[in-house]
Amino acid sequence: MAGFISNLLILLLLFQNICLGFRSPLSVFKRYKDTSRSRSTECLGSDQPVISFGLSDFALDIRMPAVTPKQSDTYLCMSVPLPVNDEAYVVDFKPHASMDTVHHMLLFGCNEPSSTENYWDCDEGTCKDKSNILYAWARNAPPTRLPKGVGFRVGGETGSRYFVLQVHYGDVSAFRDKHKDCSGVTLHLTHQKQPLIAGMYLMMSVNTVIPPGKKVVDADIACHYKRSPMHLFAYRVHTHRLGKVVSGYRVRNGQWTLIGRQSPQLPQAFYPVKYPVDISYDDILAARCVFSGEGRTTETHIGGTADDEMCNFYIMYYMEAKHAVSYMTCTQNANPEMFRNIPQEANIPIPVKSDVLKVMHGHHEETKDSDASSLLQQDKKEEEILDHETKDSDASYFLQQAKKQEAEILDQDFHIAEAVEWPGLDLKLGQVSGLALDPENNLVVFHRGDHVWDENSFDSKFVYQQRGLGPIEQNTIIVLNPRNAKLLHSTGKSLFYLPHGLSVDKNGNYWVTDVALHQVFKLGPNDKEPLMILGMALQPGSDKNHFCQPTDVAVDPITGNIYVSDGYCNSRIIQFSPNGLYVMQWGEETSLGRSRSGQFRIPHSLALIPDLNQLCVADRENGRIQCFRLETGEFTREIKHKAFGRELFAVSYVPGGLLFAVNGMPYPGEAESVQGFVMNFSTGEIIDTFTPLRKSFEMPHDIIASEDRTVFVGDVHAKTVWKFASAEKSETIVEARLKNKPESTDSLKNMDKQHLVQQASTTGVSLVLITTLLIIPVVVLLAILVFIRWRKTTVYGGKGGGGINLGNFFANHKGYSRKGFDRLSTEGSDQEKDEDDGTDSEEECSASSLPPAPSSS
Secondary structure: OHHHHHHHHHHHHHHHHHHHHOOOHHHHHHHHHHHHHHOOOOOHHHHOOEEEOOOOEEEEEEEOOOEOOOOOOEEEEEEEEOOOOOOEEEEEEEEEOOOOOOOEEEEEEEOOEOOOOOOEEHHHOOEOOOOEEEEEEEOOOOOOOOOOOEEEEEOOOOOEOEEEEEEEEOOHHHHOOOOOEOOEEEEEEEOOOOOEEEEEEEEEOOOOEEOOOOOOEEEEEEEEOOOOOEEEEEEEEEOOOOEEEEEEEEEEOOEEEEEEEEOOOOOOOOEEEEEEEEEOOOOEEEEEEEEOOOOOOOOEEEOOOOOOEOOEEEEEEEEEHHHOOOEEEEOOEOOHHHHHHOOHHHHOOOOOOHHHHHHHOOOOOOOOOOOHHHHHHHHHOOOOOOOOOOOOOHHHHHHHHHHHHHHHHHHHOOEEEEOOOOHHHHOOOOOEEEEEEOOOOOEEEEEOOOOOOOOOOEOOOOOEOOHHHOOOOOOOEEEEOOOOOOEEEEEOOOOOOOEEEEEEOOOOOEEEEEOOOOEEEEEOOOOOOOOEEEOOOOOOOOOOOOOOOEEEEEEOOOOOOEEEEEOOOOOEEEEEOOOOOEEEEEOEEOOOOOOOOOEEOOEEEEEEEOOOOEEEEEEHHHOEEEEEEOOOOOEEEEEOOHHHOOOEEEEEEEOOOEEEEEEOOOOOOOOOOOOEEEEEOOOOOEEEEEOOOOOOOOOEEEEEEOOOOOEEEEEOOOOEEEEEEEEOOHHHHHHHHHHHOOOOHHHHHHHHHHHHHHHHHHHHHHHHHHHHHHHHHHHHHHHHHHHHHHHHHHHOOOOOOOOOOHHHHHHHOOOOOHHHHHHHHHHHHHHHHHHHHHOOOOOOOOOOOOOOOOOOO
16 A cells, blocks of 8 residues: 555656646746745836747736835836847737826836936936837726737837836825835737837827816817828827817818817727728828816916826827837927817817716825926826736736737638528529628629620720610619618619629718729719719720729728729729819739739729728739729739639728638639638738538629628629628538538538538647647656556566556546547547648749630629
8 A cells, every 4th residue: 555655646746747847838827927926025027027928929027116105296217128139019018007006107118218226216207318108007997909910119220128117106195004016017029020010199288278267278289290101090088187078180181080089087098099090191180178277266287287287189000110100299289270170079078977087086186296208208108008907917917818819810710601591692683793881781782684794795995885775774783681681772773784893982872883884983872863973984995084894993981082993904093082083093904924013904893901091902814912002002012822813803801901802713724713712911811711502603703791701792693692601610500501401412511521621620739739738648657657567566576566557547437438549649630631631822823824815794
């Protein structure tokens, strides 16, 4: 018995050591978490721990070194050097602060702190050189996150080498017990280059005076923007007690576009910009704060204490890395007269419930004056207010963030499958040429009724030859319920000859192209006559007033500018103003050999990318997607994959970074199949492909996707509309397919097998990893036990000496099966084989010979 216990103890110790030998990043975080708990009376920030979690990511902890402020309105600063010399990007923040002790925290980036002391009074300054605001925390505000692909650049040749933390202790009555404060923030940094660089734009009034008792006082700020384009994604407002509402706008050509509007008495978080707003050279950024002097007996000036006031409007933006500027300010009013035209909403206070005010102003406020410099520093960093629970350790927080990011990636690694319950395949339609979604997310279909585009439709000069048929007598625009395909509305009778492209603007107007008429039309949902017509009827041409078989049209929801892809016999994109005036054009016909950027061989479909102020074009016969800047037509990128084949018909973008596309039928002897694609717009990689179960794609002509990843594909030859949806579990898809009895059982089996392989691929790596980690310690333990058994056999002449028989132990254990281990091993092997056999190549297609003349569609 003693020998058995001895062996068992040895095995437990060995097993513990073996397990410690297989530490993953999870174990690193657990170690850090345990350490932080054991040092709960100390400040983690005093050691400035750097925690690595992955090949390129790490966390940096920045904490006040156990300070005890002696008086209210104390501003204390401390600095931490960036632990790496090369360039890195801050992509997330985790605050450690309580509103009971801290009024706000600001985090600056610079190259030389104002002091080399452990901490210092911020009256000495924060940085000796120029400082940039990276982060801010204020009491009881919800968290904000940087968009994917966006980061604050630090280190390297141009980025900050030091972080300076400023903590404002408003009311020191919480320190009567003389406890030490360790407030601060933990940064998540990565070495992975971020394509978009974040920055802060601060608009601040510096000379506003609020007379006592005056009911309404406006503080206006306005500056001309003179830099590269920036894209706004979040805003924050800030005043003290007298502020009623703060509003920010972009002013372009006299038109005011709202960036954001909020009550400063609500939690002062960064709120997302509701509609994407881009700022271009010479735009005006304008902001207004509305105050009330009621209840005051003396004048109130701009200042840093609670008895003073502030008027700040913060904007979070991102720019392309090569043009990035990390911080900008505006403190003047360049055009006071223009505020006569400010939207009325800017003057209307936002009501706030009294209980919210109590929470926001429940404890002692500041009474300390500060100069303009400290004022600027104070509120710059209140921008990214992330009020996560401070009781969690840094390690667990960043593990959660890593899991969230992984979940987001896996969430994009979804599978698109046909919604077999969709009855839209049974609709009686003509050739389906265009699809769109209206503002209510209803499906809009543009079809050709009883007209057909064939070899007899046009002569060699692209003049329509079947005018004698007259216009289509059916309603060519139909609106369907996206869930059950029920008809909601129809229009477009007796207007068109050969419909082609379709889009719907933010006001619900239909924009369409007709390749026979060589025109573009704007139609109201309930109007029988067009609201606007571009081009000359039945007259092909290539000047400013003519089109030649225009393929698609798109309308910028921000500017109202109109973009037309023209077309089958021209190779250009034309921009028009909102009222239809020619602005500019770009593009040319593809030259012999490899097609260059900006060259087209049938620009067939358009997709606006409002997040990045870009327009993407399905360059059909070149089998690729080209993207351009909206304001200049400058080429930005190409997306091309071998799986596209020679033709790519249509493209659609979903906010959040997903790109959908459909290709054409392969040429004889080519293997690429006709299918739909889901791509990550940032990287261009293919996330998923999809094909229908019922019927088959013949010539998918247009595609449209919604934010919930519902996808519709219109087929010009099959004369139908397919619906696809994101599927999380293959079993659900298989069950739905069986219920709907698809036509081809072989096709069903192949699709199910393909989907099951894809499902296995998402879990195979983790399954193999877990199995390996479980089996290795068992194998090692068995080897050790065999060795001990052999030693005892040698020493005791073959007697067991009380040793444990591990084989019998496992064999007698309930549920043990050798087959279970064999089955795991087999699945891992099959998985690798299936992945190798079934993965699509994502290499760019090499230049090919000139294809035959394109088919009509």
